[in-house]
Amino acid sequence: MALYRTAAVVLGAKNWGEADKMMTFFTRERGLVQAAAFGCRRPRSPLAAGMQMFSQLELQLSEGKRVDTVRQCTLRHHYRKLSEDLTVMAYGSFVAEFLREFLPEGQPEPEIFDRLLAILQAFGQRNPRVTAVAAVYQLMEYTGMQLRYEHCVHCGKSIEGDAYFLPSAGGVLCAGCREQAAMEFPEDLRQFILHLRDFDWQEDKPVKIRSELLVRAEQLLLEHLQALLGRPMKSLAFIRQL
Template structure:
């Protein structure tokens, strides 16, 4: 039995047995791990609110060699992100961010960049400046970190032409007019949306917030990214994870 002590973000909680909880964390040093918190649903439990989704905490757990699930021993809150839970819209966006990390990352593979991205995105949601923009930027950066970075500048059909009017989920990028016929399922993309995606792809998550796209562009980009992620992770529910 080995000892695990790391910073973590709570991605999801599930009721287990009579009074326990099954928690999935995204940890700084071990990536995505799941563990059992014994008695976490009892009224007077030692974990308190530390195991609520979105909580940034310091996790102490024990690992068994035969079991993938760790035994959660102690959890101390570093930042609760409590303000996120006071509003339905932020709960929904925060849940989608956590679910994306849950679905797009493999188990036990450390990825500090994704940890910091999720932490920063939850902080931006909490301040509530432009939440829909924060969510779009989170999707753009998470796709990049997970290795599914689409080609936004030149045709992904292999011609090397710049610009494009359609986006192909299969080819993973924009297609020029000549290549657009190669994928019947490719979808149209406006020049404004493409310009926005090119700009934010080159910027980091924080500086991406200096952009102020129109509502129409945000809607178009969000739908496009949701569909692309749905395609990449093989989800049956369009735009839901």
């Protein structure tokens, strides 16, 4: 069996058998990878510490016909709030579920990997709800399923001022291209979504948020994701329990 090494973040873990876990890693070199971590639920297992959600790892894996196997694991970073604060954990799970659902397995995405590390770091410093919404708006840009906010999706006209919005058409519409089903899309909401999408996680300044804009931006995002998946995201149930 061929061995390979890769940087990784844990995006999913399910108990399997008596002492094992089936893991979902997002890796720098191979994108999403499913792998078995045999014996990792035993207290003295050398894999035990690393096979926790959101752990940043250096892994050695062996390739398998159906699933890879974790051979060695070095814990590079532990995001404390993502493991100790239930609210932060819930919103982090939303980001993890998005990546699991919308990224193909085995396709390297080094830019997404680097951005994910910045997002996970931000969960320890910023409002988790805002962080999660901004994160998914940003990560959506790499999927090919993103919506457009700056130019009319029909005629290409640059949008200035209030406009209209229709996710099934691909995003924003100018007044001349408005469709009957399109909703009103005020300029302040459009600019707020663009701010979330383009936010630099290295910026030290706090993000100024108007709660009504956050609610509307979040609603648009969730409705779009549900339309793509055909169901609500499972992590939302976790969030609603808090």
